[in-house]
Amino acid sequence: MGEQALTTDYYEPDVSNLVTENDTPVDNLFSEKEQRLLTSSLYSSWQGRTFLSSSNVGIFHSTDAPPIVPDVFVSLNVQPPENWWEKRNRSYFVWKFGKPPELVIEIVSNREGEELGEKLNIYAQIRVSYYIVHDPIRQLSDSPLRVFELRGMRYFEISENWLEQVDLGVTLWEGEFEGSRDTWLRWCDRQGNILPTGDERNWQAEQRATEAEHRASEAERRAQLLAEQLRNLGINPDTIS
CATH class of the missing domain: 1.20.5 (Single alpha-helices involved in coiled-coils or other helix-helix interfaces)
Structure with missing residues (x-):
């Protein structure tokens, strides 16, 4: 009997009918700046590490369900495909990257976003390790920052802001970004030092x-x-x- 040839091919769902972009602007001025602050500072400070961080990009976890679109996500040990204009490369398809992101952030702008309801449950179902809710004007609770860690099949709120599995921390920082002074959500190291943007490094x-x-x-x-x-x-x- 001859040896059976091994293959690395895998089934990739047809995504031609999925809506990956709808070009609908929905963010307020603070949220838009906050998202850029988080993504840009990570790319400025994590040079040499392989990861993908994006804002307002859909995470597709099933072809039978609409994507969930976090304000910011971080996925370790992955990088954008070379041809990201192809339909199958335009969004974060969990089956293509082989895993969900390790971390997602939602910025609360009103009480209709379901950040502590449906969204929390979906992120738990798709196995995102850390879920962070930034509620700058305290729409949902008395706390402007809530951090959830996946344990088993559900999230547990944790008091510490150091995220051991991703070697990254979060903190609230009062200061000026692009001419606007406010309290911003920032990445930090284990000692609490913020990860600077490129402008701050310069x-x-x-x-x-x-x-x-x-x-x-x-x-x-x-x-x-x-x-x-x-x-x-x-x-x-x-x-x-």
């Missing part, structure tokens, strides 16, 4: 360069002052080794 680099230049200038000024004092004492500073 500003920090400029600050370090300015401080280094100031220190060098101050050292030069002190050297000149010392040399002048030595000359006043009749000592030639150039002869001192």
